Amino acid sequence: MKKLILTLALLTGVLLSAQEMRPRMHKQKHSDLTAEQMAVLKTKRMALALDLTDSQQRQVxxxxxEQQELRKSRRAEMKARREGNDEKPVSTEERYEHELDRLNSMxxxxxxxxxxxxxxxxxxxxRMQMHRKKNSRSKRHGHRRMGR
Incomplete structure (x- = not known):
């Protein structure tokens, strides 16, 4: 019985380490794509998932x-702020205004x-948005579902 438990423990350890050694497929950073390219890709994915008409595709x-351009400009602002040598701490009011702006945009x-x-x-x-949000939270916090 002890040999069986020891064998199972060793086998489990080997399998877990083999999974960690496997190269992970990360999404390529989209920072090198233009806002228009990213918008086209996102629209095409949505068209496939939601069966959008041509008119809907153009509107979406x-x-x-617009969303991608807004994101890029916000990233550029944050980057410029971080790179500034005389960086002062963000006030509570600035944080509030930023979050309010973000939520209104959403x-x-x-x-x-x-x-x-x-x-x-x-x-x-x-449903897709909720699933995406749920998955991004678990990735941010290092939680992973087993068996997927």
Whole structure:
């Protein structure tokens, strides 16, 4: 019985270390793509998942482009702020304004998506958003699901 337990423990250890040694497939950084390229890719993924019409694709691509340009400009602002030598701490008021701006932007985007998509597409899109948010949280905190 002891040999069986020892063998199982060793086998488990070998399997776990083999998984860690396997090269992980990371998404390529999209920082080298333009905002337009990223918007096109995101729109194409959405078109496949939600079965968008041509008209919907054009509208969604416009929204995605606006979002990508906004993200790029915000990243550039943050980068410039971090690189500034006379960096002062961010005040509570600045943090509040930034978060308020971000949330208002998200609300507006969601309302625009609701006006473009039909009911079933919108419901599926919301499920996709929730799934994406759930997965990004677990990756940020280092949690991984076993068996996937």
């Amino acid at each position: 691509q416009k929204l995605n482009l 609300i507006a985007f969601k309302a625009q998506m609701k006006s473009i998509l039909n009911q079933s597409q919108y419901e599926k899109w919301e």
